[in-house]
Amino acid sequence: MRRPLIAGNWKMNTTADEAINLVNDMLTELIGFTGVDCVLCPPFISLQSLSKLLKGTSIGLGAQNMYYKEKGAFTGEVSALMLKDLCRFVILGHSERRQYFCETDAAVNQKIKAALEAGLVPIFCVGESFEQNETGRTDEILSMQIKSGLSGIGATDQIIIAYEPIWAIGTGKAATGAQAGLAIGFIRETLCSIWEKTRANSIRILYGGSVTGTNITEFVKQPQIDGALVGGASIKAAEFISIVRQTALVKS
Ligand code: PEP
Numbered sequence: 001m002r003r004p005l006i007a008g009n010w011k012m013n014t015t016a017d018e019a020i021n022l023v024n025d026m027l028t029e030l031i032g033f034t035g036v037d038c039v040l041c042p043p044f045i046s047l048q049s050l051s052k053l054l055k056g057t058s059i060g061l062g063a064q065n066m067y068y069k070e071k072g073a074f075t076g077e078v079s080a081l082m083l084k085d086l087c088r089f090v091i092l093g094h095s096e097r098r099q100y101f102c103e104t105d106a107a108v109n110q111k112i113k114a115a116l117e118a119g120l121v122p123i124f125c126v127g128e129s130f131e132q133n134e135t136g137r138t139d140e141i142l143s144m145q146i147k148s149g150l151s152g153i154g155a156t157d158q159i160i161i162a163y164e165p166i167w168a169i170g171t172g173k174a175a176t177g178a179q180a181g182l183a184i185g186f187i188r189e190t191l192c193s194i195w196e197k198t199r200a201n202s203i204r205i206l207y208g209g210s211v212t213g214t215n216i217t218e219f220v221k222q223p224q225i226d227g228a229l230v231g232g233a234s235i236k237a238a239e240f241i242s243i244v245r246q247t248a249l250v251k252s
Contacts, residue, residue: 002204004220004251005160005227006244007039007123008234009064009091009208019046023053025237031057033248036227039089039123040234044078047086062089062123065097068110080118090115091229093125093149095166105148112149116158123160123229124149125208126187130167138165139186146190155195161205162229163187168209170231180207181222188224213242220250 014022019042030038039060042050047063054061063086067077083090092115093108108124115122126145128138142163150159163184168174175183184205191200207219208229219225227247233239 002202002226003037004035004247005037005039005204005206006240006247007060007062007089007091007160007162007206007227007229008041008240009094009229009231010040010042010235011064011096011231012043013235014042014046016046016049019043020049020053022235022237023050026241027053027057027059029241030059030244033244034058035252036244036248038244041089041091041123047083051086060089061087062091062121063087064091064094066090066092066111066115066120068107068114070114080114080120084118084120087120089121089123089160091123091125091162093145095125095127095164095169099166105145108145108149109151109153112159113153116153116156121158121160123162123206125162125164125229127164127166127169127209133165133167138183142183142187143190146187147194150194155199157199157202159203161187161191161203162208163205164208164229170210172210174210174212174215175207177218177222177225180209180219181224184222184224211243213239213246216243216246217250220247 039062041062070081092111097103112122128141132141204226206227206229211228211230212233
């Protein structure tokens with residue numbers, strides 16, 4: 001049995017004070033949903049304060065990126081070594097990082113390796129563009145991203161995969177549950193082709209892309225989908241709570 005998980009990617013939103021207020025608005029409700037793991041991924045600057053606020057609770061904390069080197073002359077970067085005392089998770093390979101910061105599959109692979117070595121749990125994002133989807137290349141792209149991203153990495157259950165079709169991120173045009181279920185089924189088959197089957201089957205795979213309190217059940221009803229990576233709706237306390245609540249209901 002894979003435990004359902006809802007992760008919130010706050011992206012470049014919330015000042016230090018706003019982040020604390022947002023967690024305070026959600027915390028009591030979130031810790032009540034025992035059947036679902038919750039992970040909040042605020043901007044770097046809030047990791048320290050939120051790690052204190054969430055200490056001793058069941059709510060996980062994650063970063064949104066990191067660099068693969070441990071330390072050194074890499075101005076503006078943050079390493080796994082720096083993150084590991086503050087949080088347990090790190091989003092890697094998000095399409096916004098690939099698109100705006102030119103992250104390649106090879107760079108994502110280096111980051112995943114460094115995160116795992118430091119004991120962090122990567123939330124590894126993959127997904128096809130609108131054009132790739134329209135031209136029937138979804139499986140090819142997903143296979144390439146999964147195989148490159150996990151190249152040289154032995155089977156581990158310390159990783160979470162998020163299927164995030166680029167055309168659905170921040171657009172309000174979510175995939176359908178069936179579309180996401182198919183793509184995630186394909187990702188699992190790909191994992192089974194590179195890793196031992198039981199290990200591949202234990203990996204949690206999330207859907208991400210315009211998830212809201214209105215459409216979450218469509219996704220989590222699919223047996224292949226273990227939860228969601230939520231962007232925009234994760235910085236609205238009531239909406240995020242509703243997403244977690246409905247996931248708990250469907251998956252219990
Ligand atoms: C994301 O940024 O990972 C995401 C899924 O965003 P949104 O929910 O806003 O589409």
